[in-house]
Amino acid sequence: xxxDNFKMFFSDHLPRYKGEDIFFFGIGNKYRADDSFxxxxxxxxxxxxxxxxxxxTDDYQEKLLELSESLKxxxxxxxxxxxxxxxPGTIRVFEAEELxxxxxGFHKVPLKLYMSLIxxxxxxxxxxxxxxKTLKDTFYEPEISKEVQEAIDEIENLIFTNIRKEK
Numbered sequence: 507x508x509x510d511n512f513k514m515f516f517s518d519h520l521p522r523y524k525g526e527d528i529f530f531f532g533i534g535n536k537y538r539a540d541d542s543f544x545x546x547x548x549x550x551x552x553x554x555x556x557x558x559x560x561x562x563t564d565d566y567q568e569k570l571l572e573l574s575e576s577l578k579x580x581x582x583x584x585x586x587x588x589x590x591x592x593x594p595g596t597i598r599v600f601e602a603e604e605l606x607x608x609x610x611g612f613h614k615v616p617l618k619l620y621m622s623l624i625x626x627x628x629x630x631x632x633x634x635x636x637x638x639k640t641l642k643d644t645f646y647e648p649e650i651s652k653e654v655q656e657a658i659d660e661i662e663n664l665i666f667t668n669i670r671k672e673k
Contacts, residue, residue, distance in 0.1 A: 512597045512634070512664075513664060515599045515632075516661075516664040516665065516667075517664075519581065519630070520581070520669050521669075523580070525558075525669045526557070527581060528580070528581045529559075529560070529580060529581070530551050530559045530560070530582075530583050530585060531548070531561070531562075531569075531570070531582070531583070532545045532546075532547055532559070532560070532561040532585045533545075533561075533562050533585060534562060534587065539640045539641055539642050539651065540587055540594075540639055540640055540641060540654045541587055542650055543586065543636050543650070543658065544561070544562070544584070544586045544587070545561050545562065545563060546650065546658060547585050547661060548560065548561040549561065550662055551662065554666070570620055570624070573627065574623035574624045574626070574629075577627065577629060578628035578629065579628060580629045580630070581630045581631070582621075582630070582631040582632075583631070584620075584632070585633075585661075586617070586634075586635055586636075587635060587637070588600070588635035588636070589637070590637055591637075592637045593653070594637055594639030594651060594653040595636060595639070595653030595654055595656055595657045596636065596637040597634070597636055597657050598637075599633070599635070600632065601621075601631075601632060602618050602621035602625060602633075605618040606618070621633070634661060636654055636657045638651070639651035639653050
């Protein structure tokens, strides 16, 4: 079941965890317009939560394996664009079961597989997705649409409004 009301998702799920028990993984390509959503949001979150935020450009696979093998009771949120036939900038939250088995997140390995491994280890995991406006190549500099930038700002605000410092 996807969460159409993403604001409710953030206010219901984030307060259940201490800030240090929430991990974010930004996915995307900085040089494909709105596909940079996950990377840009991860870079912003990392300024405040440096130990819990990773991007596809980091050595994220090691941290994902650690979470799937040894940690229990954490919240793991993936940040990426997704095509779900809504207006650009629309935010949705998806569970692993809702993702296509063949969708290749992280270039080679389907995101659903990573999410399933993390969930099987006793962690809660979701994809925070934004409908892109364009995925055109920008070559040298990130160029994100106004709609997706507004979604980044809204998600960042919701995260810091709802994250708990202590449980």
